[in-house]
Amino acid sequence: MDSYIPLAERVRPKNLDEFVGQKHLVGQNGILRKLIQSDQLVSMILWGPPGVGKTSLARIIATETNSHFVSLSAVTTGLDQVRKIIKEARERINKSEQLSLRSTSTRQPDNQKTSRTILFVDEIHRFNKAQQDAFLPSVEDGTITLIGATTENPSFEVIGPLLSRCRVFVLNQLEKEELDIICDRGLKELKKTISKDAKDFLLNSANGDSRNVLNILEIADRLLPAKKQIDLKVIQNALQRESLYYDLLGEEHYNTISAFIKSMRASNVDAALYYLARMVEAGEDPLFIARRMVVFSSEDIGMAQPTALVVANEVFRACETIGFPECRENLAVGVVYLCKSPKNRSAYNAYMAALADVKQFGNLPIPLVIRNAPTKLMKDLNYGKGYDSYTKESLLPDKLKGKKYYK
Structure with missing residues (x-):
């Protein structure tokens, strides 16, 4: 039966000691570890790139504090479901208070769940303002402890009132040594070994994403189930092609956006379109690109052609309305327009x-x-x-x- 469960789920850490990475948060002196151990949880936003442990950490927090855990994805959840969960959380608190009044002398088992409800919302940045507003009263009065996970800067994607009620914790991209530990766990679960060159290639191709490592291992295992050792060729086949190296929080991200802006500044249409294509193909958020174009229209074109700001804003709006992949055309047209516009700083x-x-x-x-x-x-x-x-x-x-x- 386990073979139908994704490898990433099968080796998911179950407690803080099994958790790999983020020592600044969950190490022996980490602030999150201290909050958990002292049972002083706060609503929080976990901000970091994919595959660094946001979901695992939320589940561990619930387990370590004996809390009721409810998990939602902002992609598939509507307001009605959010309200239903908040209502159930409030009922759970009321029931706990009533039981407490009836049996104040009865000692509760140590492993009994508390009345606390931890609501984990994956990709919370995908909720619109109205949906985020719905959390405010219940976070404020403690009905729920909200844990939101996002790969996007919460300063831009989470409404101010909700952000002010949450603590933001930044999760870092995993180091190669940390990915190595996770890789070994995956291999042990699969009962496989891996050659050194294959492992190096896998870890270097993962972009600090543990889920990438485990998914590729799982694919490699299915390609040759009878083979005990995974070699370089199998890993390369599992990858299909070497992924574009584009860490959304790392140097290459800033190198590419810098090249994009400087190409538009130089009115070099071809270069600007090339760097646009690289960002889009690598999975950059179209709204991030459009936001930079809005800034560029005022910073570099400015009074030479004030309508550039209008065009850039409309590109941003089109990306919001249409979404990926169709908004690529809107971005391309906007880039050509900004490149060909006169410049004045x-x-x-x-x-x-x-x-x-x-x-x-x-x-x-x-x-x-x-x-x-x-x-x-x-x-x-x-x-x-x-x-x-x-x-x-x-x-x-x-x-x-x-x-x-x-x-």
């Missing part, structure tokens, strides 16, 4: 120059003539005195009087 440069003065001089006194004067006292102090709506005089603080940022 004067507004951006002016802002950066002003920002430099703010950082250097701090909050310099605002001239009295343009201060707000809603009270008699302020008027008596000459706030707003002599204000001319269309004055040609410099309105900068005295220390910066006459300075020109926009040129």
